[in-house]
Amino acid sequence: MAGSEQMPAGWNAADLLGHGALKGVKVLDLSRILAGPTCTQLLGDLGASVLKVENPRTGGDDTRQWGPPYVVDDMGQESDLSAYFMAANRNKRSLALDIASQEGQQIVRRLAATADILIENFKPGGLAKYGLDYASLKQEFPNLIYCSISGYGQTGPNSSKPGYDLMAQGYGGIMSLTGEPQGQPVKAGVGIADVMCGMYACIGILAALHHREKTGEGQQIDLALVDAQIAWLINEGVAYLNTGKVPERRGNEHPSIMPYGLYETSDAHVILAVGNDSQFRRLMEFLRLEGLAEDPRFATNPARLQNRAALNDILIPAVRRHTMDEVIAEMEARKVPAGPVQDLERVFATDQVAARNMSINMQSSAGPVRLLGNPLNFSRTPVTYRHAPPQCGASSQEILNAPDPFAED
Secondary structure, eight states: OTTOSSOOTTOOGGGGTTTOTTTTOEEEEEOOSSHHHHHHHHHHHTTOEEEEEEOGGGTSSGGGGSOSOEEEOTTSOEEEEEHHHHTTOOSOEEEEOOTTSHHHHHHHHHHHHHOSEEEEOOOTTTTGGGTOSHHHHTTTOTTOEEEEEESSOSSSTTTTSOOOHHHHHHHTSGGGGSSOTTSOOOOOSSOHHHHHHHHHHHHHHHHHHHHHHHHOOOEEEEEEHHHHHHHTTHHHHHHHHHHOOOOOOOTTSOSSOSSEEEEEOSSSEEEEEOOSHHHHHHHHHHTTOGGGGTSTTTSSHHHHHHTHHHHHHHHHHHHHTSOHHHHHHHHHHTTOOEEEOOOHHHHHHSHHHHHTTOEEEEEETTEEEEEEOOOOOOSSSOOOOOSOOOOTTTTHHHHHHSSSTTOOO
16 A cells, blocks of 8 residues: 555455455554554554564563563463563564664565555664664655654654653653642553553554655654653643643542542442532532532532532541442432442453453464453444464564565465
8 A cells, every 4th residue: 555545456445344444554663662562553453464573682572571471371381472562562463673684674674665654662863873764764765654753752852862651751740740649749550651652653643644645755753752741731731831830739639620539438439520510419419418519619610629628528528428339329310420440350340341342352372362452443444353462573484475574364
């Protein structure tokens, strides 16, 4: 599909069914860890053919060593398929290749010649010494979409610094907003800066594909972990920019809505998300605190925010008199948003997860694996799960010997 402005000859819309909307799109993946692999896994789920280049001298992607747990084969031996690696590397085939060698560089250039997309997350300038940076490739391959992910971007005073998810969360401000008011700043429980950066990368690549279909032009996408994290400061970031007031940590409470947070019941915790005044009145009816809905201190959301502590002094003991199930049932009956805080055992045991296919089974070369499902649901071109996460270099000979290295079975 490289450079094409229309569906390949002999194809029709039915060809995309069962393989995804991006069937025919060829992705050369030089990325590792999480942001880049998240992006390329999404592209693979959507039907693109993804070749993952891994350095055999280091054992491949760094996350192959980020365990336990690992998949254990029939002989009881741990494979190089860690849970961390598998989270972002399905629908790819692995090519073990040392790009520091001339042979490795030649193979990458040969693959780039037919690829639609190249994605990498080396330090800015790191691929120039191999002749594989965008400046070196764009003249020869003008229709190539080249996505570069780094910690701080290709420009700016910090461009030479390495970037990891935790560093991005700290530098970009989200940790300053997360945690209890008197406690330490806290990172998110997963590498969300990496994941969101990967999603921005996927969006950017799809936009660049659309531009190329109209013009035939490729381009470079310059994306930074820190930039992506700052972009999703959302309301807190915009509030600061317009007021100059540095926001404070509020734990599980919301800066602009009250009550909205985590409350203790007699047997567990419950989430209450009271988004408007009518919902607040219905919550007060359940708690038999009807008078509070008319109290000027609490009658409106702005008033409740001004009197947050006083309202919590009343709400906390009132909610604690009920069980979690009782609160949720009563709130659902009154159309007030409420829900549980579930551990992962409960999450994956729910009928909702089964109904939405958010847990899937695949067969890897080392044994059966369970993975998270893709949340996208298309009416015509559904996501597909064609390749389990690969062991390092598992497809090297197949790729190197094939007339079309990107062709899938």
